[in-house]
Amino acid sequence: MKNNVLMQLEKISKTYIMGEVTVEALKETSLDIFQGELLVILGPSGSGKSTMLNIMGGMDTTSSGRVIFGDEDLSRAGDSQLTRYRRNEVGFVFQFYNLIADLTARENVELAANLVENPLSTEEVLMEVGLESRMDHFPSQLSGGEQQRVSIARAAVKNPRLLLCDEPTGALDYQTGKLILGLLAKINRERGSTVVIVTHNTSIGEMANRVVRMRSGEITEIIENETTVSPERIEW
Template identity: 65%
Template sequence: MSKILLKLIGVNKFYHMGEVTVEALKDISLEINEHEITVILGPSGSGKSTLLNMIGGMDRPSAGSIFFYDRDLTRLDDQELTLYRRREIGFVFQFYNLIADLTALENVELAANLVKNPLSSRKVLEKVGLAARKNHFPSQLSGGEQQRVAIARALVKNPRLLLCDEPTGALDLATGQKILSLLKKINEELGTTIIIVTHNSAISTMAHNIIRMGSGKILEIIANPHPVPPERIAW
């Protein structure tokens, strides 16, 4: 039986803009099991990226609790939260955020140096299919290759949780399918828990669990007993 990796209880997030209060998240409660793929689905402004930032320790909720296993992230100070992000979380974004004057290998090695027991940078690049491109700079790589470097950079820390914010948003269909297949492979071979945030409903079919959001609320949580292979997904 899977253990609960994340548990959110009554999470709210408010932003004050002058005299106006914006409710970005409204009473979010959910559980995410380890070793599963979860897709958080919703249109722009639904709160999905804000929720990902809370889970990843990049922002704090205005109210409520977030547990990573038995650890209440809302009680951590800034230094403890930084260590949580560094040791437990791998981040993959729509725009790759690679350092332009470092090679693919050097970008991955930079992340590896942040943790005590990283995976091999060269072996991780091999796993994402870029062993032959390790000495190329980002400007010499295609968009799909840059996204694979970004995934390798997140993966080299051997995180227990991989957070992906629109990982295929800047890619064409064929390249996007390859990236999703790679994420599926990482989940199956390494047991990494993966959360993907997207507005693309087709991608949700590859997940074990689907969370639909709207206007800062969870509208529906769906268990998917038969995930679709990523190579069969089209949009």
């Protein structure tokens, strides 16, 4: 795994200026992300973990430092290049699903499938996440767990090299949260997508190949798990 670096973050910093207040969300942070790994980024609120995820996904830019994906320098990319990168290389899973309310589950996933040249089958992906009987339901007709499964299907249908998940279990109950983690692990294992999960839940780190701990905009520790725990066995 370590011979194949998918993304490099090289001394990236992010500073927000809000009126007279300057916030250093990231401070010269460096990290290599490997192809095919499952990486969990842990930290309390305000640690910089979501800022880092947004920079990885091309949704935010750095104040300084470099972001390298494959042979692309994203820190020098313009808007059109970043749009192509987000469209073709990245799948996003958010805490609150971000589904389009007036589209069915099938239509939400098809919308993402239409963005790329070689998508997976919408119906097959929805079946893989256990929604074969709910494809034509609208988000308002689905439970929170079902909506998050649509969100995962929407991200997975593009067959992205990088799947970024921001607190994917944060709005879910314990059992549903473990189900969602199991789906993310399955995509990592069977599709080969690199999966990055940002969370404040330390127990989720047990399923990861590596755990990155953050505090106050800096990485404080990187732990490599010799063995990983299946999501079904994680407790919190």
